[in-house]
Amino acid sequence: MISREYAFLLNGSTLASGRPVLELADIGLRFGGIQAIDGVGLAVTQGTIHSIIGPNGAGKSSLINCVSGLYRPQRGRISLHHGDGAVELVGRKPHELARLGIARTFQNIELFRHLSVLENLLLGRHTRMSLSLLPALVWFGPARRQEIAHRALVEEVIDRLALQAVRHRPVSTLPYGLAKRVELGRALCMQPALLLLDEPMAGMNAEEKEDMARHLLDVNRLAGLTIVLVEHDMDVVMDISHRVTVLDFGKRIADGTPDEVRSDPRVIEAYLGRDVA
Amino acid sequence: MIVPLATGIHHTSYASELALRNTRGEKARLGLGILALGALPFLLDSYWLSVVNAIGIAAIGAIGLNILVGFTGQISLGQGGFLAVGAFTSALLSGRAGVPIPVAIAAAVVVTAIGGVIAGLPALRLKGLYLAIATLGSQEIIEFVIRRWRWLTGGQGFLEAPPLGVLGWHVQRATFERTWYWVILGAAALGAAAARNVFRTALGRSFMAVRDHEVAASTIGVNVTRAKLGAFALSSGYVGLAGALTAHYSGTVSWERFTREVSVLYLGMIIVGGLGSIAGSIYGAAFLLLLPPLLSALADAVRTTAPFLADQLPALQVAAVGLVIMLFLIFEPRGLDRLWRRVRDYFGSWPFRY
Known part of the structure; x- marks a missing residue:
């Protein structure tokens, strides 16, 4: 897939590999009477693919929404580590x-x-672009220069994700798999410190899944991005993850390497049920 | 928006791809358009020129409304109110405070933009129909203030606006429409170009992101509050300019020119012209303001041959506007702009289908 050398680093984190980049401690999230997440803690290591799995309703997406600021947990702390210290994420807007x-x-x-x-x-570049009104009204000068400068990075992302042929297509006309890939691309254009993917392979056929898995591996191994992955497809999760956290009914029931998690009796019980006999 | 590229255009730099016009045909069309606009005041009599002037002013207002509704997805029924804010601000500043008219017009733009931000505050919580009613509320409040605040408008909702003039130069009665034509053309052309520019930069894209998906916009870092209020400010700035020009062009400002019906007419313009299209705003303004005088002209033309029709046509003007809006919603919801593109693409590849 990689077809040229790249000038831009997609990984926005300067943290050394192997250090914890995201730490969740004792997260509690309640919707009315339902405790969606109950005391979950986990640490994501810089440079890894960290999967969060669990049966339907386990609280996986809610957890991602807490980290990205769409939900505000009533309890607990979420800290993001940069090269020079950590920031608390709870209470901040998306x-x-x-x-x-x-x-x-x-x-x-x-x-x-x-x-x-x-x-x-290009909207993925939003946080790094100037929004001044006057240059925008005039176009010629700073606004045009800015568009061209950011286009260069966007083109690298297009190249990495093999989106060249659909560059100018309206996204509403794209097939499902490609649209998913564009969404990944938009996130990559942000040069993020941490990439949260909520079921990037949901609803895909086998070929689209393989493509997406390949892209995720490229992003992780070659661009060095840390990925938090919520995914239902166990084969994919076990194949590409460095570490897996298992949730069930809002609680963390296991955390470890794919092999450890696979053989954990509590995980097997959550997925397959228990023999009542 | 997809642009069908002409064959044989191979861009070799991002700069050339960002240009709005690439082919000789596109540039020739632009040249012809400029030529036609330049010839217009010498071809039309003062009645038709006054229609064109009204279209020019309305086009500025429609661009403003389209920035808000078509590009940012925030519906507004307060257009008439903002036009009034622009008109009364400029009339008051120039008439009562003696501020030079260009300065008064600039001030009207700023004041209306600020007013727009205040009126836009409900948009932070409300969407769709609820927002429409909230903006209708600001329309009513503005109308009420204008009609009742004695100090402001003498309690009549009616003011004189001094005629356009700069540094001792004034518009002459003999060349009134023609002079105004150049002023309005200049303002509309600059306004349209500036708006077109905004929507190919990061600022305009963030407005469109809010329109298409607020949650996704916030997760890529768009401050939705700022984007919405920014869109209200920019939009109202345009509307304020249109209002101020109306004031000095007509010489009097009265609240009756800025009612709810005006708000609805402007919504009609951007729907007929094309939501989310700058060119469409101009087409829509032209279409809806040309319809009544054209129907009158038709009535005059058939007066001898079909007197029955001639009597009925003027009465049908209002109905015709409504009918046209309905037909566009059904058959071409993307408006005249889209229609024009289709015609252009058809003839571009004629006699082949594509």
């Missing part, structure tokens, strides 16, 4: 978190549907 380096994709594709692939990707 757009502030984006600025701090949190990028995400959604379970159902949430692209800007009237815009082209290129415009969607």
Whole structure:
């Protein structure tokens, strides 16, 4: 897939590999009478693919929404470590978190549907672009220079994800698998410190899944990005993850390497049920 | 928005791809358009020129409304109110405080933009129909203030606006429409170009992101509050300019020119022209403001041959506007702009289908 040398680093984190980049401690999230997440803690290590799995309703997506600021947990702390210290994420708005380096994709594709692939990707550059009115009204000068400068990075992302042929297509006309890939691209254009993916392979056929897995591995191994992955497809999760956290009914029931998790009796019970006899 | 590229255009730099016009045909069309606009005041009599002037002013207002509704997805029924804010601000500043008219117009733009931000505050919580009603509320409040605040408008909702003039130069009665034509053309052309520019930069894209998906926009770092209020400010700035120009062009400002019906007419313009299209705003303004005088002209033309029709046509003007809006919603929801593109693409590849 890689077809040229790249000038831009997609990884926005300067943390040394192997250090914890994201730490969740004792997260509690309640919707009315339902405890969606109950005392979950986990640490994501810089440079890894960290999967969060669990049966339906286990609280996986809610956890991602807490980290990206869409939900505000009533309890617990979420800290993001940079090269020079940590920041607390709970209580910040989603757009502030984006600025701090949190990028995400959604379970159902949430692209800007009237815009082209290129415009969607350029929107990934939003936090790093100037929004001054006057240059925008004039166009010639700073605004045009800025568009061209950011286009260079966007083109690298297009190249990495093999989106060249659909660059100018409106995203609403794209097939499902490609649209998912554009959403990944939009997150990559942010040069994030941490990439949160909510079921990037949901609803895909085998070939699309393989493509997506390949892209995720490229992003992780070659670009060095830390990925937090929520995914239902166990084969994919076990194949590409460095570490797996298992949730069930809002509680953490296991955490470890794919092999450790696979043989954990509590995980087997959560997925397959227990013999009542 | 997809642009069908002409064959044989191979961009070799991002700069050339970002240009709005690439082919000789596109540039020739632009040249012809400029030529036609330049010839217009010498071809039309003062009645038709006054229609064109009204279209020019309305086009500025429609661009403003389209920035808000078509590009940012925030519906507004307060257009008339903002036009009034622009008109009364400029009339008051120039008439009562003696501020030079260009300065008064600039001030009207700023004041209306600020007013727009205040009126836009409900948009932070409300969407769709609820926002429409909230903006209708600001329209009513503005109308009420204008009609009742004695100090402001003498309690009549009616003011004189001094005629356009700069440094001792004034518009002459003999060349009134023609002079105004150049002023309005200049303002509309600059306004349209500036708006077109905004929507190919990061600022305009963030507005469109809010329109298409607020949650996704916030997760890529768009401050939705700022984007919405920014769109209200920019939009109202345009509307304020249109209002101020109306004031000095017509010489009097009265609240009756800025009612709810005006708000609805402007919504009609951007729907007929094309939501989310700058060119469409201009087409829509032209279409809806040309319809009544054209129907009158038609009535005059058939007066001898079909007197029955001639009597009925003027009465049908209002109905015709409504009918046109309905037909566009059904058959071409993306408006005249889209229609024009389709015609252009058809003839571009004629006699082949594509």
